Amino acid sequence: MSAGQLPRWVDYGLIPLLNLAAAFLVSGLVVVLIGENPLDAVKVLLWGSLGYGEGFGFTLFFATNFIFTGLAVAVAFHAGLFNIGGEGQAYLGGLGVAFACLALDQYVPWWVTLPFAILGSALMGAAWAFIPAWLQAKRGSHVVITTIMFNFIAASLMVYLLNNVMKKAGSMQSETRTFEEGGRLPFLNDIFPGFGFDYAPVNLSLFVAFLACILVWLLIWRTKLGFEIRSFGANPTAAVYAGINPVRIIIVTMLISGGLAGMMAINEIMGSQHRLLIDYVAGYGFVGIAVALMGRSHPVGIVLAAILFGMLYQGGAELSFEMPAITRDMIVVIQGLVILFAGALEYLFRPALIRLFSAGRSPAAQAA
Amino acid sequence: MNKPITTQELETTAQPAIELRKINKRFGPVHANKDIDLLVKKGSIHGIIGENGAGKSTLMSILYGFYTADEGDILVDGKKVAIPDSKTAISLGIGMVHQHFMLVDNFSVLENVVLGAEGGANLSVGLASARAELKRLEDEYELKVDPDALIEELPVGLQQRVEILKALFRGAEILILDEPTGVLTPAEADHLFKILEVLKNQGKTVLLITHKLREIMAITDTVSVMRRGEMVATRQTSETSMSELAELMVGRSVLLNVDKTPATPTNKVLEISNLNVTDSRGVRVVKDVSFNVRAGEIVGIAGVSGNGQSELLETIAGIRHADTGTLWIDGEEIDLAKNPLDPAQMRQRSLGHVPEDRHRMGLVTKFAEYENSILGYHNDPIYSRGLLLDIAKIKELASGEIEKYDIRPPNPLLKTANFSGGNQQKIVLAREIERDPTVLLVGQPTRGVDIGAIEFIHKRIVELRDAGKGILLVSVELDEIRSLADRILVMFDGKIVGERTADADEGELGLLMAGVEGETK
Numbered sequence: 001m002s003a004g005q006l007p008r009w010v011d012y013g014l015i016p017l018l019n020l021a022a023a024f025l026v027s028g029l030v031v032v033l034i035g036e037n038p039l040d041a042v043k044v045l046l047w048g049s050l051g052y053g054e055g056f057g058f059t060l061f062f063a064t065n066f067i068f069t070g071l072a073v074a075v076a077f078h079a080g081l082f083n084i085g086g087e088g089q090a091y092l093g094g095l096g097v098a099f100a101c102l103a104l105d106q107y108v109p110w111w112v113t114l115p116f117a118i119l120g121s122a123l124m125g126a127a128w129a130f131i132p133a134w135l136q137a138k139r140g141s142h143v144v145i146t147t148i149m150f151n152f153i154a155a156s157l158m159v160y161l162l163n164n165v166m167k168k169a170g171s172m173q174s175e176t177r178t179f180e181e182g183g184r185l186p187f188l189n190d191i192f193p194g195f196g197f198d199y200a201p202v203n204l205s206l207f208v209a210f211l212a213c214i215l216v217w218l219l220i221w222r223t224k225l226g227f228e229i230r231s232f233g234a235n236p237t238a239a240v241y242a243g244i245n246p247v248r249i250i251i252v253t254m255l256i257s258g259g260l261a262g263m264m265a266i267n268e269i270m271g272s273q274h275r276l277l278i279d280y281v282a283g284y285g286f287v288g289i290a291v292a293l294m295g296r297s298h299p300v301g302i303v304l305a306a307i308l309f310g311m312l313y314q315g316g317a318e319l320s321f322e323m324p325a326i327t328r329d330m331i332v333v334i335q336g337l338v339i340l341f342a343g344a345l346e347y348l349f350r351p352a353l354i355r356l357f358s359a360g361r362s363p364a365a366q367a368a
Numbered sequence: 369m370n371k372p373i374t375t376q377e378l379e380t381t382a383q384p385a386i387e388l389r390k391i392n393k394r395f396g397p398v399h400a401n402k403d404i405d406l407l408v409k410k411g412s413i414h415g416i417i418g419e420n421g422a423g424k425s426t427l428m429s430i431l432y433g434f435y436t437a438d439e440g441d442i443l444v445d446g447k448k449v450a451i452p453d454s455k456t457a458i459s460l461g462i463g464m465v466h467q468h469f470m471l472v473d474n475f476s477v478l479e480n481v482v483l484g485a486e487g488g489a490n491l492s493v494g495l496a497s498a499r500a501e502l503k504r505l506e507d508e509y510e511l512k513v514d515p516d517a518l519i520e521e522l523p524v525g526l527q528q529r530v531e532i533l534k535a536l537f538r539g540a541e542i543l544i545l546d547e548p549t550g551v552l553t554p555a556e557a558d559h560l561f562k563i564l565e566v567l568k569n570q571g572k573t574v575l576l577i578t579h580k581l582r583e584i585m586a587i588t589d590t591v592s593v594m595r596r597g598e599m600v601a602t603r604q605t606s607e608t609s610m611s612e613l614a615e616l617m618v619g620r621s622v623l624l625n626v627d628k629t630p631a632t633p634t635n636k637v638l639e640i641s642n643l644n645v646t647d648s649r650g651v652r653v654v655k656d657v658s659f660n661v662r663a664g665e666i667v668g669i670a671g672v673s674g675n676g677q678s679e680l681l682e683t684i685a686g687i688r689h690a691d692t693g694t695l696w697i698d699g700e701e702i703d704l705a706k707n708p709l710d711p712a713q714m715r716q717r718s719l720g721h722v723p724e725d726r727h728r729m730g731l732v733t734k735f736a737e738y739e740n741s742i743l744g745y746h747n748d749p750i751y752s753r754g755l756l757l758d759i760a761k762i763k764e765l766a767s768g769e770i771e772k773y774d775i776r777p778p779n780p781l782l783k784t785a786n787f788s789g790g791n792q793q794k795i796v797l798a799r800e801i802e803r804d805p806t807v808l809l810v811g812q813p814t815r816g817v818d819i820g821a822i823e824f825i826h827k828r829i830v831e832l833r834d835a836g837k838g839i840l841l842v843s844v845e846l847d848e849i850r851s852l853a854d855r856i857l858v859m860f861d862g863k864i865v866g867e868r869t870a871d872a873d874e875g876e877l878g879l880l881m882a883g884v885e886g887e888t889k
Contacts (some may be wrong), residue, residue: 227739227746234734240687241721241729242744243712261748 006350006357012301014257014295016342018349020308023341027334036325046296047319049311055318057200058214062284063303063310064202064267067209069288070306071216071263072125073299076143078220079253080233085147086261087285088154088256089125093262095161096120097269098176098276105183110270117270118208118263125262126255128154133254137247143254151285162278175277185271203271213299220254229253261285285340294342305342313336385542385573386411386431391440393426397789398816400426400596404671408542408590413564413574415584415605418617419844420674423607424577425467425485427594428544431575432464433457444542452585463535465713467547468666469527471519471655477530478502481537491527498537505536509566525556532563543567544575549583561587564722572692579617581610581671581882593617604653606832611875614882618846628830631854633662638807639721643864644692645679652691653679655862661807661838666829668853668870673844674882676862678724681811683688685721686714705711720800722793724811730796733786738766738780741799769798790821798826801832808832811842826852846877 006015007017028038049059069086076083083089100116121151132146159174168177185204190334199315220226240246267279287309295301296307316331379441384407391404397887406413418424429435431442431449442698444460451457457464471480474665478499487494502515513529522530530546535543545564549557553771564574564587576588585605592602601616610864638661645654650748653676661667669677682688690704697717702709711721723729742751742762748860751762766780773794775787784792793813800808810829814822829852833839843849849856850870858866859882866875 145835218494218756222759224746224752227742227757230735231732231743235728235732237729238732238743241685241711241723242746243686243710243715 006353010357012296012298015346015349015353016277016296016301016305018178019294019341020338022345022348023334023338028339030089030330030333030337031326034330036323041323041326043320044319045311045315046320048322049315052226053196054198055314057195057197057202058314058317059307059310060188060206061200061202061267061272062268062313064206064209064271065214065264065284066287066291066306067303068264068267069261069285070291070302071212071299072257072259072309073288073290073292074259074295074299074302075216075220075229076253076259077292077297078233079229079249080236081130081136081250081253081257082144082291083147083254083257083261084144084286085258086127086152086264086288087281087283088147088151089128089258089261090127090264090281090285091154091158092128092274093121093125093150093265094269094280095158095265096124096262097124097265098166101179101183101270102176105180106236108182110185112278114185114186114204114266114270117183117266120292121262123262124258125265126259127257128262129254130251133251136254137250155279159278160265162276165284166276173277177275179270179274180181183192183270185266187271194291199270205267205269205271208263208266210303212263213303216260217299225252259270261288269290287335290343293346294366309335369410372541373509383410384408385412386575387441387443388427389441389443391427391437391442393423393430393435393437397793399597401437404594404599405794406592406599407602408573408575410445410573411571412589413568413576415576415578415588415591416594417578417581417591418618419579421615422594423597424594425546428464428546428575428577429455431773432462432544448699450777457545458540460537460745461539461541462544463532463533463538463540463542464544465528465531465546465548466858468491471527471530473520474518475520476518477533478517478725479536480519480530481515483534485538501537502533505533509536509563509570511536511563519617523556525552527564528552528556528560533565538670540572542573542575544577546577547579548576549578549580549699556602557583562676575821581613581884584613585610610882611879614878615875615885618878619658626826626830626851628852629834631665631833633665633854634836636660637663637698638664638840639696640684641696643680643683643695644691645683645688645693646678646691649678651771653862654690657693657859657862657864659857659864659867661840663806663838664836664842666833666839666852668841668843668849668856669682669859669864670846670849670856670877671844672841672857675859677842677844677859678811680859681721681809681840683726684714684840685723685809686711688869711744712747715803718804718806720803720805720808722800722808722810722813724815726789726792726796729876731792733783733785733792735784737770737775737784737795738763740782740784740795741766741769744800744801745803767793769802771780772802773798773828788818793817793825794821797828801828805837807838809840809842813841814843814845814848825840846874846881850874850877 031038031041048055050056059102069090071084073083097117097120100113100120103290104113104116128150132143132150135141136143136144162174166176167174188202189200222232228244228249231242232246236246264284269276273280291302291305291309295305312335319326320328320331371592385410386404388404391401393401396601416424416515426435430437433454433456436452442451449460472483478495481502482494487767499515500501504672506512510531511529519527546713550559552560567574578584588605589609590602591605593600593613595617641658643657647653657680670675683690686709689708693704695702697719700717727733732743751757763780770778770780775791775794784795787795813825813829817825829839841849841853851871854871856868856872857864858877858880860881866880
């Protein structure tokens with residue numbers, strides 16, 4: 001009865017690769033249909049995302065966003081919660097970063113601003129997750145519904161703030177003033193000139209993202225809170241039996257999740273844009289869901305999946321430039337296919353693999 | 369087909385409406401139906417009685433095509449049939465009234481009756497002919513119900529009548545009712561029985577699934593008793609008694625041998641007074657319960673499952689909320705209604721709890737064994753070093769428990785789902801007993817556990833008693849209660865209906881458990 005056990009390498013290695021292969025196979029067919037050579041397309045995509053320093057820099061820049069939003073979704077997953085409000089939480093996170101930078105950038109160097117920016121982004125992201133969390137914990141309103149609604153509220157709120165409250169004087173743009181040196185993170189090109197990242201916006205936030213990965217790993221697998229989160233996610237009844245308070249776990253987990261999503265703004269706002277502007281989240285929050293699914297909610301998997309999606313973003317841009325027949329929209333189709341196979345169809349190959357692997361074992365072992 | 373029919377007191381001339389031969393059904397390791405033979409006479413009301421989990425519903429689901437049997441034959445009207453789905457069952461004239469109604473609330477009675485048998489794309493034609501047919505059925509079987517009433521506006525008794533009409537509309541000759549009175553008031557139940565009488569007189573065959581003895585005695589012609597997946601007996605209702613059926617239901621297998629000396633109880637370690645608990649459906653499930661457990665004794669709560677024992681245990685453990693009630697643990701008074709403690713706080717007061725359902729409650733089966741070995745005790749500082757859990761130490765302690773409790777395979781890293789039932793139970797037991805609790809709540813300690821592990825588990829529980837701890841044992845296995853407990857409380861319908869010593873007469877306990885004495889009082 002207990003559905004087939006798969007070896008870890010199949011679960012964590014083979015299945016994601018098979019999903020990816022299927023996505024690329026279908027994408028290849030699409031490319032063939034519009035009259036281009038799919039192998040050439042792959043070549044352009046790989047070269048554009050990994051082949052030279054600046055391209056790789058862009059890949060890493062996008063990956064940084066995906067690590068934050070992927071971690072956010074993953075933490076909630078461990079508690080059995082589906083936080084699809086990363087988009088709005090990341091958007092509000094930008095507000096926290098902007099507060100810190102606008103207040104401090106003229107007086108202190110960036111490394112003094114950074115801790116405040118991290119704190120601000122995490123606090124604002126967490127705050128945006130709090131109301132859905134509270135409604136879920138206390139009223140049973142499903143977080144899927146409430147978090148997605150909060151994405152729309154966030155978008156409207158930010159438009160209002162950026163047009164009516166925070167707009168730079170005498171400008172038509174819906175954005176704040178540009179931060180001074182004290183509100184800008186160093187680009188990796190300046191720290192490591194040897195890599196030739198050139199104008200790629202990849203910046204110090206990449207390391208903040210790696211640090212977040214380590215902290216999330218410790219939280220989930222090495223702390224009491226993580227133990228409680230996983231217990232609640234895997235078996236809520238057993239968690240209650242164990243004296244774990246569901247209300248507390250739901251709220252705390254969502255706050256952490258929202259905080260991580262909010263931290264994405266450090267990369268975009270303090271690391272690259274150097275000003276708060278509208279619509280900068282641009283779907284990174286949603287892609288985080290696919291990243292978390294593909295990365296099996298484990299930080300290592302999330303980093304790998306984030307880099308993959310970074311490649312798709314960067315290589316895809318390159319592809320639409322090199323092969324005009326493959327428009328920007330085609331790239332979105334390919335990304336969509338990867339999300340479809342890695343996320344929604346995650347279990348497509350699973351039953352077949354389980355049959356394959358359990359057939360290999362002796363019937364006696366199965367009966368046991 | 370002409371095989372000799374079993375030595376039943378049936379007229380050999382009448383073809384049985386249903387005959388089951390050697391039906392077997394397994395769900396993984398659970399053998400839900402073992403070699404079931406059953407003969408149901410045409411035009412009779414045949415009861416099937418047994419405790420929750422005895423396999424009644426599984427058997428009926430096989431008959432109705434929800435499950436297919438692993439082995440065995442089904443004969444309807446003497447013909448061997450295969451019933452792969454409920455559509456086939458309906459075409460064979462088998463209708464089923466489920467415990468939970470399968471009705472669309474915001475449809476009318478007529479629409480519900482027609483649903484799935486509309487007969488063509490033009491609904492109004494189908495509805496018109498259905499209305500006429502419904503009228504005929506109502507007259508023939510005295511099943512009055514307004515065809516245009518909405519289901520949600522009907523009382524439960526009438527909704528059930530719609531279910532019966534649905535089955536008759538589809539031409540059912542054999543009607544299966546699964547726990548039909550569970551949701552009915554006594555008056556509604558009496559009315560249902562009248563309807564069943566009419567159906568019988570019109571030549572229909574009725575199969576009534578229940579765990580209520582009173583209903584069996586009141587309405588059936590023949591009764592079959594199931595216990596732990598087996599059909600243990602079939603009787604003519606007129607020739608049996610409630611006490612015989614109660615005994616058959618609960619079972620009278622060999623007493624398990626438990627080595628134990630007479631108890632030497634000392635002071636009260638757990639006391640419950642005036643406990644009332646209401647479940648999520650708003651039904652009062654624990655009624656005015658008061659009792660105590662002393663150090664050095666095992667108090668057993670006997671009862672047919674579903675009579676409030678689970679809720680009682682969960683309330684004491686802090687999982688459920690009480691309406692009223694006071695609890696004393698080791699002298700400390702706790703108001704269960706106004707200031708209840710949560711399970712973690714109860715553990716801090718040295719209350720261990722082996723829950724009745726280890727899969728649902730006692731374990732996170734996705735976790736490795738060592739992780740489950742601290743579930744509920746994970747806040748204990750001995751498992752932490754600074755902010756982090758001390759994984760090495762937890763594994764080491766888990767390995768110690770594995771050795772002491774002979775948990776196999778002896779691998780703390782193995783996923784808990786991959787241990788057998790007995791070993792999983794030992795994991796829970798090790799976790800709760802090794803914390804040296806003052807009071808241990810134990811629910812169904814040996815359900816789904818093999819004989820070897822049963823002995824081991826019983827021994828551990830007795831050892832804990834001899835170490836001067838108070839143990840409250842809930843089990844639906846009367847044998848287990850009788851062999852382990854020093855005092856026996858019998859629970860029926862949420863109340864404690866009697867207290868007996870461990871050497872109490874089994875038949876007497878059986879009657880108490882069936883609520884017979886309770887009802888006459």
